[in-house]
Amino acid sequence: EIIADKEAKARATILEMVGDIPDADIAPPENVLFVCKLNPVTCDDDLEIIFSRFGPVVTCEVIKDRVSGDSLQYAFVEFADRAACEQAYFKMDNVLIDDRRIHVDFSQSVSKYRWKGRGGWRCWKTKNMKRRKG
DSSP states (O other): OHHHHHHHHHHHHHHHHTTSSSOTTOOOOTTEEEEESOOTTOOHHHHHHHHGGGSOEEEEEEEEOTTTOOEEEEEEEEESSHHHHHHHHHHHTTOEETTEEOEEEEOOOOGGGOOOTTOOHHHHHHHHHHHHHO
């Protein structure tokens, strides 16, 4: 267990050095659920209504393709408090929504912190495309 902790810390430090995360000690929020295996027709409002029975939902977002706008069939649900999030986690995993059996887990994403990184491919591409045009 000690070795696993050291390896996890080393991986986090590497991600910090390459600019993927702002801090090696950052942890994902404890009040956000990751919901996957959604039906493509399931929308934000549907999920918010369903999950709000466990407590106040701060945000609910079905992730969509940037180009087509089609659902990527997963979402993030943020609760006002951790207890409501835990209750929803235990009660909603493997539940049928819009004829699909969904999977619910705690979010492992730290993207909510709006870290832009130290560059990255997309930033490089945008800068170089502007230079080529002008």
